[in-house]
Amino acid sequence: MKELVMAALAAAKERGQDVADVPLTAIAATAGISRSTLLRRIGGSRTALDAAVREAGVDPGGRPPVRERAIEAAALLVAERGLAGVTLDAVADRADCSLPSLHAVFEGRDGLLAAVFERHSALPRLEALAADPPEGLEGTVRALHAAFAAAFEHEPRIVPAVFADLLGRPDGPAARVLAVSLPRTLDILDGLLGPHVRAGRLRPLPTPVLVQLLLGPLLNHVLMRPVLEPALGAGLPSMDETVEIFVDAYLRAVAVPSPAPGGEAGGP
Structure with a gap:
């Protein structure tokens, strides 16, 4: 039974499921035997297999994974x-x-x-944006700010907690967490901002710098907002208003001004 327990655990790990949710055909395939052979060895039902998995110290599941x-x-x-x-x-x-x-x-x-x-970061929203990119530079910048603002404000507040830990312990768990997702995040952001750089609409800055300029003010605001709200009350702009302020500031900082009539530089 031990090899069947190992096969069940391996199949559950590969599929991201509890053992109880893994079909017997998948467990049999992992064990290198047929489903009928597996059933014969576990007595005709998976009850004995689940019990053996539990005896090995692993909850076989049957509830949410x-x-x-x-x-x-x-x-x-x-x-x-x-x-x-x-x-x-x-x-x-x-x-x-x-x-x-x-x-x-x-x-x-x-x-x-x-x-x-x-699960709680901006990655799912960024992947959705990458699948259907917004039109124009301003639309892209606004969508990116909105995606990160939503992630920062999302309950439970995981993203602020990660960045707060990172600021306090640069070599702590937050750094290792970000190391996993950062390459994918930068790839998506490069895919969204890179075309505007190549088209001459954004200054040709390295992607990490463009991202820092985008995220820095917003992250600082979100981390400070719980302190600012009691102090400033109604004087503090709403989150939506704040996002618009940062969108405008970002475009002024990194967008290449469009030529004004007569060949003179104009606004972004």
Whole structure:
């Protein structure tokens, strides 16, 4: 039975599912046997296999997958305690799963935190923009600001927690989390901003610099906003108004001015 348990865990990890949600045909294929042979060896039903998996210290599931429960639990813990306060023990307790299950699905704490960040970061919105790019430079810049602003404000507030940890501990878990998603993020942003650079609408700055100029003011504002709101009250612009201010400032900073009538430089 041990080799069948290992095959079930391997198939569950490959598919990102609980063992209970993995079809027997997939487990049999991983074990290199036929489905009928698998059924014969486990006594005609998967009950014995699930029991063996549980005896090995892994929750076979049957509820929402361990991956989903763990990501949700870890996200709430990050919002409550910050990255430093999230342990696999705490996540296992909140998600009602075992430590071996978390290690099997995420390969450790960094893998879990990276999955949480990807779920709640701007990446899903950026991928949607890349699939259907906005028209024009201004539309692209506004859509990017809106995507990042939505991610920064999204509850639970994972993105601000990650950046706050990064500022406090440059070599901490936040740096490792960002190292996983940053290459994909930069590739998408290069795909959205690069055509405008090549067309002469944006200054030919390196993509990381263009991104820093875009994100810097917005990130600083989001991190400071919880402090500014009680102090300034109604004097603080709404988030939508703030995004528009930053869109205008970004275009003034990096857009190449259009030629004005008579050949003189005009505005962006």
